[in-house]
Amino acid sequence: MKHTSDSNANSLAYTLFKGMNQDNLEYTYRGVFTTSITDTILSLAETNLENAEETRKMKKRVYFIMVEGLQNITRHQTENTDDNVSAYPGLFVLQRNGSYGYSVTTGNLIVKTDKALLTEMIEKINALAPDELKQYSLEILDRGHLSGKGGAGLGLIEIARKSGNKLHYDFKDVNKEYAFFYMNTHISAQEDQTTDINPLPGIIDLHQVLEDQNILLNFSGIFNQETLINLLSIIEKQLQATYILKMKVFNLMVEMLQNIVKHADNYNYNGEKGKHAIFYISEHDDKILFTSGNYIKNEKIPMFHERLEKINTLDSKSLNQFYNQMLFNFDKNNDLHSELGLIDIKMKCKTPYIFDFYKINDEFSFYSLQIYVKKMKTDIAPLELKSSEETPNIVLDQAKGTISFSGRSIPENAVSFYKPVLDWLNEYEATVGIITQVSFKWDYYNTATDKQIAKIMLQLEELAKHNKMTVKWYYFKGDHSMMSHGQRFKELLDLDIELIQIDFNDDMDDE
8 A cells, every 4th residue: 555645746756766786786876986985885875784794805806996997987987188078977886696796887978989899898808817807907007198188098907807797787878979978897896707687777867867857866785874974075165056055955955864864664686684775866857856765664654744735734834833842841751752844844945744654564665755846037146155175266156246356276076066066157147236346366277177167257258238338357476377368358348347467465355
């Protein structure tokens, strides 16, 4: 029996989760890859490995291949000069195939002209025996890299050596210029055991669903407090300054993830007991959806169903009163405290919950919960990115008419870092009666940033056609390079840029 408030709207969570379980997908991630995000993904996956009953040697082999696979994606995205390749979401999947071992699948966008080189590279690796692979690896180290992608070729060799199995791969055309490259590696439970298991067809189908639904971030696996912290870290890094955080709904994700950790029931799947669950974020034209799904015992269904229906029927004032009532109720036997998080989410979103209960067996059901936030249509929330050793201080404030950049800019992935800025500028309209004041005060920026600044300048040029605007380009005395950059933009664009020389002790605001 299935209890539901909207069976069609929320069936995707169950369909995805069921498909993942059928393919033994222990961990999946689709999104941007940077070194910091990769490190957190590895921590998250390592937690799952530590909880699994595997030999230490097996865990080390799996971890090594995860590191190599993730580094290949990160390297490809961050070192590629093609913005489309750098910004396109990559894919990472960890599967546990029972007594057969583990499978690791990675995926990233490539230019179609790279297909032939990758095919030749992998086919050569697959044709070599273990001893030949070792010798081939030494030869590559002796004469240099196998390809122009940093250490990507050597990484593939080491993945094949550690796994002891052939590398499975496939390409799926995205358009006339680009294709998505998938690669799978199986790590057998015993080092001398080989297998021809190839889960790529199922993973490619899953990936297509993630793309079709514009799922920005997806995680499926065992949830606990440690995975919650790591997952929130990934989300915060990936979604920095996008609509998600501009609308200040990061705490909604916290509440939904805590809802899983606190209220999901342990379920034994594929010999592994834990709080198996799924969480994903998807973006649509007018809203952003947050969806979770987990196992609960059937006896809890009436309670959750009643609570969610009640919360859905309350208006803002009633919700606030209900929240206060729960907040100041200190009865230890009162089970209603679990509603606080659900009420808080509803108060912030001001949209109804969509939920389902799918019966799994006589003891358990799959409980899916979804809520959405409407995108802002008028005023844009201020965007402020604090400076770091690698990134500048950026302040974008529509109400004040302020657009400012200062500091150094050498981000690992310039396309990913500046995308929120470009998105913000695309939505910008000057407040009536306020002159937009744009300022640039760079210490230094690299060539990858230069390309992004050019995009920003083009957007400012377009905005200046309909908005009163002043643009000031500051450069330190003696910094002829930065002065030349400003002069170049001044000459190439129909934009009135004022070049201002300052001393190191000068305050830009005093000019």
